[in-house]
Amino acid sequence: MRSYRWRSQATRAAAEAARRAAVHRTDIATSLPPAQPGLRAALLASVFLGALAILTPGVAYATDGTWIAPPPNPEEWTQGTNWSSSPTVPDGTATFTNNGATTSVTISGSASIETIQFTAAAPVYSFTNFNFFTINGAGIINNSASAPTFTNNAFISFDSGTAGNAAITNNGAVTFLNASSAGASAIINSGGSSLVAFSNNSSATDATITTNSGAQTLFTTNSNGGNARFITNAGGSVDFSGTSGPSGNNQIMAGSIEGAARIRWPPTSSPWAAIIFRRQSADRSRTAADLAAPARRW
Numbered sequence: 001m002r003s004y005r006w007r008s009q010a011t012r013a014a015a016e017a018a019r020r021a022a023v024h025r026t027d028i029a030t031s032l033p034p035a036q037p038g039l040r041a042a043l044l045a046s047v048f049l050g051a052l053a054i055l056t057p058g059v060a061y062a063t064d065g066t067w068i069a070p071p072p073n074p075e076e077w078t079q080g081t082n083w084s085s086s087p088t089v090p091d092g093t094a095t096f097t098n099n100g101a102t103t104s105v106t107i108s109g110s111a112s113i114e115t116i117q118f119t120a121a122a123p124v125y126s127f128t129n130f131n132f133f134t135i136n137g138a139g140i141i142n143n144s145a146s147a148p149t150f151t152n153n154a155f156i157s158f159d160s161g162t163a164g165n166a167a168i169t170n171n172g173a174v175t176f177l178n179a180s181s182a183g184a185s186a187i188i189n190s191g192g193s194s195l196v197a198f199s200n201n202s203s204a205t206d207a208t209i210t211t212n213s214g215a216q217t218l219f220t221t222n223s224n225g226g227n228a229r230f231i232t233n234a235g236g237s238v239d240f241s242g243t244s245g246p247s248g249n250n251q252i253m254a255g256s257i258e259g260a261a262r263i264r265w266p267p268t269s270s271p272w273a274a275i276i277f278r279r280q281s282a283d284r285s286r287t288a289a290d291l292a293a294p295a296r297r298w
Contacts, residue, residue: 062092062114066099073104074128078111092137096122096148107133115161118142129172130154139180140164147186163187163207170194170215182207182228189215189236201246204228204254211236211261219243225254232259239264 065085069075080087114137139161163185191214213235220242
């Protein structure tokens with residue numbers, strides 16, 4: 001499926017339309033009988049409005065495309081001939097299905113997409129990102145039985161939508177902005193200064209986020225832990241101190257917190273008063289948190 005932004009063609013058409021409108025306006029003005037000034041004014045106005053409508057830049061429509069890149073693996077996301085929308089790389093909905101295409105995808109150039117959609121028959125697809133990759137629509141929609149995998153070596157930003165049930169290994173930075181959601185994803189924040197950051201009104205939702213030594217998982221503004229499971233290994237850091245929670249009252253939600261690392265809480269009178277835990281954790285050591293029954297507040 002293809003749809004295009006006809007900006008260059010629209011520009012040429014607008015110039016020609018302006019020329020014709022000027023000619024037509026002169027013809028109409030000289031041919032109208034002087035006894036009908038109201039009709040003359042109406043016709044002139046209609047010609048002017050018609051020309052103005054043509055000269056106004058057209059709406060930019062997103063391009064949808066299905067991944068069709070032939071084996072061998074891997075193939076490049078930013079190469080237009082790898083898509084049914086060739087030569088245009090989609091920026092609307094990118095569909096992945098069971099059509100014999102390569103299942104290993106690299107992203108070497110900067111790219112943005114509204115929706116990454118996997119059909120029910122789609123096999124396991126893997127993506128390796130080396131640049132700036134922005135998801136700014138519905139996010140990852142997986143209708144298949146297999147979770148897609150993403151290895152991020154640079155920067156992935158969820159400006160909106162959800163991470164779905166993707167398995168994400170982060171060696172760079174993954175950000176969740178606005179009202180985006182980590183969904184039910186499994187995120188491994190590898191270490192070596194890698195960062196997973198939530199800001200605005202985003203939420204970790206039902207994700208499982210593992211933060212290894214040297215890595216940081218960070219919450220700011222009004223972001224929230226949702227029902228997520230946080231596993232924080234020694235040397236890793238999960239920092240809730242920068243968020244005031246979805247209601248702005250310094251209370252945030254988290255499914256469970258476990259592991260050997262220290263956790264930073266929002267600035268309240270009691271360090272245990274800021275987190276409402278929504279499920280039981282197997283690790284009850286105060287090193288990470290002193291957890292209670294679901295939904296009990298400390």
